[in-house]
Amino acid sequence: MTALPHGTSPAAAAAAAAADEDDALLTLDDVVKHFPIRRGIVIKSEVGQVRAVDGVSLTVRRGETLGLVGETGCGKSTLARCMTRLYPLTSGRITFDGHDISRLSPRAMRPYRRQMQMIFQDPYGSLNPHRRIGSIIGDPFAIHGVADGPERKRKVQELMELVGLNPEHFNRFPSDFSGGQRQRIGVARALALRPKLIVCDEPVSALDVSIQAQIINLLQTLQSELGLTYVFIAHDLSVVEHVSDRVAVMYLGKVVEIAERAALYSTPRHPYTAALLSAASVADPDRAAVRQRIVLHGDVPSPIDPPSGCRFHPRCPKAQEICGRVQPDLVPVLADPPKHVTACHFPMADGEKLGPAPAEPADAHPPGIGMR
Amino acid sequence: MCGAFILFLVLVAVFADPLSHLIGWGPTQQDRATGTTADGLPVGPGRIHLLGADQLGRDVLVRLIYGARVSLVVGVSAAIAAVLIGVIIGLCAGFLGPAVDSVLARLMDVVLAFPFLLFAIALVTVVGPSELLEIAVIAFFSWAAVGRIVRGQTLAIREREYVEAARSLGAGNLRIMVVDVLPNLIAPVLVYVTLLIPISIVFEATLSFLGVGIIPPTPSWGNMLDDAQQGGLYQVAWWFLTFPAAALVLTTLAFNLLGDSVRDALDPRTERLFAK
Amino acid sequence: MLRFLIRRTLTGLLVIWLISVVVFAIFFIAPPNVAFLLLGKFQASNQQLVEQVTAQLGLNKPIPVQYWNFLVRLLHGNLGYSYYSHEAVTTLIGRALPVTASLAIGAAIIWVVSGVLIGVLSATHPRSIRDRLATLFALTGLSFPTFVLGLILLFFLFYKLHLAGIDWFPGSGYVPLTQDPWQWFLHLILPWITLAVASMAVYVRLARGQMLEVLGDDYIRTARAKGLSETRVTFRHALRAALVPIVTQFGIDVATLLGGAIVTEQVFGLNGLGALSVSSVVNQDEPVIIAIVLLAAVFVVIANILVDILYAVLDPRVRLE
Ligand SMILES: Nc1ncnc2c1ncn2[C@@H]1O[C@H](COP(=O)(O)OP(=O)(O)OP(=O)(O)O)[C@@H](O)[C@H]1O
Numbered sequence: 026m027t028a029l030p031h032g033t034s035p036a037a038a039a040a041a042a043a044a045d046e047d048d049a050l051l052t053l054d055d056v057v058k059h060f061p062i063r064r065g066i067v068i069k070s071e072v073g074q075v076r077a078v079d080g081v082s083l084t085v086r087r088g089e090t091l092g093l094v095g096e097t098g099c100g101k102s103t104l105a106r107c108m109t110r111l112y113p114l115t116s117g118r119i120t121f122d123g124h125d126i127s128r129l130s131p132r133a134m135r136p137y138r139r140q141m142q143m144i145f146q147d148p149y150g151s152l153n154p155h156r157r158i159g160s161i162i163g164d165p166f167a168i169h170g171v172a173d174g175p176e177r178k179r180k181v182q183e184l185m186e187l188v189g190l191n192p193e194h195f196n197r198f199p200s201d202f203s204g205g206q207r208q209r210i211g212v213a214r215a216l217a218l219r220p221k222l223i224v225c226d227e228p229v230s231a232l233d234v235s236i237q238a239q240i241i242n243l244l245q246t247l248q249s250e251l252g253l254t255y256v257f258i259a260h261d262l263s264v265v266e267h268v269s270d271r272v273a274v275m276y277l278g279k280v281v282e283i284a285e286r287a288a289l290y291s292t293p294r295h296p297y298t299a300a301l302l303s304a305a306s307v308a309d310p311d312r313a314a315v316r317q318r319i320v321l322h323g324d325v326p327s328p329i330d331p332p333s334g335c336r337f338h339p340r341c342p343k344a345q346e347i348c349g350r351v352q353p354d355l356v357p358v359l360a361d362p363p364k365h366v367t368a369c370h371f372p373m374a375d376g377e378k379l380g381p382a383p384a385e386p387a388d389a390h391p392p393g394i395g396m397r
Numbered sequence: 398m399c400g401a402f403i404l405f406l407v408l409v410a411v412f413a414d415p416l417s418h419l420i421g422w423g424p425t426q427q428d429r430a431t432g433t434t435a436d437g438l439p440v441g442p443g444r445i446h447l448l449g450a451d452q453l454g455r456d457v458l459v460r461l462i463y464g465a466r467v468s469l470v471v472g473v474s475a476a477i478a479a480v481l482i483g484v485i486i487g488l489c490a491g492f493l494g495p496a497v498d499s500v501l502a503r504l505m506d507v508v509l510a511f512p513f514l515l516f517a518i519a520l521v522t523v524v525g526p527s528e529l530l531e532i533a534v535i536a537f538f539s540w541a542a543v544g545r546i547v548r549g550q551t552l553a554i555r556e557r558e559y560v561e562a563a564r565s566l567g568a569g570n571l572r573i574m575v576v577d578v579l580p581n582l583i584a585p586v587l588v589y590v591t592l593l594i595p596i597s598i599v600f601e602a603t604l605s606f607l608g609v610g611i612i613p614p615t616p617s618w619g620n621m622l623d624d625a626q627q628g629g630l631y632q633v634a635w636w637f638l639t640f641p642a643a644a645l646v647l648t649t650l651a652f653n654l655l656g657d658s659v660r661d662a663l664d665p666r667t668e669r670l671f672a673k
Numbered sequence: 674m675l676r677f678l679i680r681r682t683l684t685g686l687l688v689i690w691l692i693s694v695v696v697f698a699i700f701f702i703a704p705p706n707v708a709f710l711l712l713g714k715f716q717a718s719n720q721q722l723v724e725q726v727t728a729q730l731g732l733n734k735p736i737p738v739q740y741w742n743f744l745v746r747l748l749h750g751n752l753g754y755s756y757y758s759h760e761a762v763t764t765l766i767g768r769a770l771p772v773t774a775s776l777a778i779g780a781a782i783i784w785v786v787s788g789v790l791i792g793v794l795s796a797t798h799p800r801s802i803r804d805r806l807a808t809l810f811a812l813t814g815l816s817f818p819t820f821v822l823g824l825i826l827l828f829f830l831f832y833k834l835h836l837a838g839i840d841w842f843p844g845s846g847y848v849p850l851t852q853d854p855w856q857w858f859l860h861l862i863l864p865w866i867t868l869a870v871a872s873m874a875v876y877v878r879l880a881r882g883q884m885l886e887v888l889g890d891d892y893i894r895t896a897r898a899k900g901l902s903e904t905r906v907t908f909r910h911a912l913r914a915a916l917v918p919i920v921t922q923f924g925i926d927v928a929t930l931l932g933g934a935i936v937t938e939q940v941f942g943l944n945g946l947g948a949l950s951v952s953s954v955v956n957q958d959e960p961v962i963i964a965i966v967l968l969a970a971v972f973v974v975i976a977n978i979l980v981d982i983l984y985a986v987l988d989p990r991v992r993l994e
Pocket residue numbers: 060075076077095096097098099100101102103104260328394395396397
């Protein structure tokens with residue numbers, strides 16, 4: 026799909042229609058992020074691209090939590106880093122609070138950085154082991170020249186208290202804390218400048234289950250107290266179900282379905298969503314009983330050379346000839362309301378059960394290559 | 398033990414003046430009367446000259462003491478300067494992206510591929526020898542090795558999530574380099590400094606030995622050894638070779654041992670190595 | 674592989690070119706009084722003669738032009754004539770090269786072979802007396818400045834033995850290999866040891882550390898479990914993996930070889946490239962210095978390329994891309 030620098034793609038139009046325009050805090054319009062694979066002696070020639078994010082349009086509404094799920098390597102983290110403009114975009118447009126931030130330089134991005142923050146997956150990797158946590162949490166103040174000296178210390182301690190850390194501990198090092206406490210440090214740092222949007226990239230995946238609940242509760246409490254908007258990334262569907270108002274499902278760099286939580290979990294339209302749901306451990310025993318497990322065959326294809334047409338077609342039990350040729354649009358299907366959009370030629374009817382996936386992929390593609 | 402020796406050396410260097418006063422000879426004072434024999438040969442260790450005299454009747458012990466001062470001043474300042482340059486350039490090469498990196502990495506290649514001793518000799522001959530120039534030359538040819546290692550470590554640290562976290566907060570390159578990357582380099586930097594000091598001391602002695610370092614008559618261990626070699630003097634006056642050589646070897650040995658223990662203390666990798 | 678070679682050769686050429694610029698720049702900053710050097714004291718006062726010589730050498734042209742002419746001559750293999758002895762630079766270098774080559778190659782063989790051997794043997798018995806002795810040797814060797822070691826060897830193995838009536842080791846001079854191999858060998862033993870010890874110490878430590886690490890690796894355990902003999906495991910499997918950083922170190926050491934040769938030749942009175950470079954620096958003999966520096970740089974670059982190739986041969990994980 027080519028980028029339309031001005032004007033809006035059909036998918037974005039649908040997505041925008043799904044959300045109330047005035048309510049949009051963050052709008053992605055056909056966002057593309059390719060990582061070039063270079064090779065060469067003096068002049069580096071581009072021999073290929075990792076199409077990590079390949080045309081994503083969605084809207085995040087003020088005050089909501091948008092869940093983002095998908096298998097590993099489908100581009101969730103890359104999309105998150107595009108949203109917060111940690112990566113330059115290959116193409117597409119990002120509007121934050123009414124401002125187009127898609128082409129801003131790092132310097133021009135600075136004022137917006139105060140309003141959008143990230144919480145990272147790895148509570149060990151995201152805190153510098155050589156710095157005291159008081160200074161880590163105070164970083165946002167130092168960078169934006171907000172508070173100094175005793176005032177900064179007071180603010181840092183307030184934040185620590187807010188996220189449930191002992192404010193006396195501000196002189197300790199990250200290694201003195203457990204994983205859950207470290208994630209609280211990360212949350213405190215993200216909150217420091219009272220941002221509007223927080224993008225949480227798998228904030229609890231690295232934690233023990235018991236601690237996951239604590240952090241999620243903390244995030245939810247903070248959301249209602251401070252009126253935050255979250256993008257919440259996870260590969261665990263039950264976590265996403267617990268926190269999200271709406272959920273977007275990603276597959277190989279594309280969003281395949283977006284719907285309100287209840288609709289997505291009760292009537293998934295995309296076969297991939299249905300397969301994910303059937304594979305997930307479902308908390309509700311009634312639902313678990315009726316849902317038979319569908320195991321997807323084959324590996325996720327490589328984002329370097331994604332399948333033609335619908336990217337899911339080599340693994341899709343419902344795939345037909347057209348799926349390999351024509352890429353389906355992300356639009357309301359069957360009798361869905363405009364806020365439930367699906368990219369599938371043959372969406373699942375209400376109550377339809379997914380048959381077994383094809384044993385042999387219909388279209389042989391090389392297995393996914395881990396680049397990291 | 399090596400720490401004690403280094404401390405001793407530092408004290409000797411600092412109190413060189415009162416010490417030489419105590420011993421009774423100046424560093425360049427020529428004792429024509431008792432320092433050389435009737436046929437012009439230097440006298441050996443004895444009551445008048447504790448460690449003997451040199452061909453001009455100068456006291457070897459006093460000259461050794463002043464030589465320690467030269468070695469320490471040149472060795473330590475050159476090592477620190479080299480590490481400073483190496484860290485700054487290595488940090489920039491590793492952090493500021495491929496364009497800066499390829500230029501700086503090439504620069505390090507050039508410096509490392511340079512026949513440095515020859516260049517040092519050429520430069521000193523052209524500009525004229527001085528202590529400051531000697532420090533500059535040593536630092537100039539030692540920083541690249543440090544720079545290479547720092548670059549490698551920076552490249553790794555750059556990919557850490559906390560660097561990305563700092564970026565997402567709006568921190569600029571300079572701030573991330575100073576606040577987030579540099580603290581990770583403190584341990585290795587300390588190791589480089591202790592390991593570079595003996596290298597710089599040897600470098601200094603070599604330049605002085607070749608006659609392009611410390612200008613005589615100011616004593617340095619290197620030019621004392623040069624004096625000893627001139628005309629095969631060491632063959633008749635063993636003290637003249639032995640004492641400066643011993644001072645030099647013991648000093649570098651002490652610093653090498655110190656560097657080893659600093660590394661063992663700071664680098665968990667080596668710890669694991671020995672535990673196996 | 675070919676791509677790799679081309680790339681390395683190109684960067685190598687770049688490095689050599691940069692070095693030529695630097696050397697040229699030094700003489701630009703402080704140009705020697707060439708006319709004086711060439712004509713001698715008396716004729717240098719003859720202004721007309723001086724100008725004639727200067728024009729003949731092209732020294733009256735702007736520096737970039739001089740540099741360009743120098744490059745052109747270089748590409749034709751013409752390194753010019755010594756300002757001092759008036760001989761062709763190629764002749765001077767041709768005379769000195771065999772001395773330095775004998776010295777450097779012999780020393781390199783000694784330090785690599787014995788350094789690695791000592792390191793490996795001490796790693797197979799960590800914490801044994803053998804290991805401790807090796808570590809001690811390494812640290813002491815590392816602490817001995819080359820020239821100090823040379824002087825001490827001279828003092829004991831030449832002078833003291835000489836006094837005792839034993840003349841095994843000549844104190845100075847060089848005998849060409851083609852003339853008398855045995856005398857060539859005898860004259861070089863002490864210089865070889867002098868030049869080799871410091872580097873040898875580095876290799877002992879490196880080989881020991883690497884071997885300790887590799888010997889703990891899984892595939893070595895597998896090899897042992899398969900019942901391969903300990904010697905075979907040590908030398909065929911572990912050493913091969915441990916050699917990689919050693920080879921890298923060798924590439925770095927090659928760059929310092931000329932420095933070591935300068936000092937060693939000075940101590941033992943060998944008329945090699947080191948001695949030639951020192952005397953030409955003292956005499957401000959620009960063409961000779963430039964030639965030697967460039968030769969050394971070419972040598973370093975070639976050695977580094979060879980090292981990279983060896984690296985790939987030794988470590989199947991490395992791809993030359
Ligand atoms: N900097 C990069 N350079 C090249 N390829 C990259 C880069 N970052 C990510 N990729 C590739 O892009 C694809 C998407 O990666 P991404 O990290 O966004 O996935 P993810 O959905 O976050 O996976 P996970 O659940 O493992 O975190 C992967 O194939 C990855 O290998």
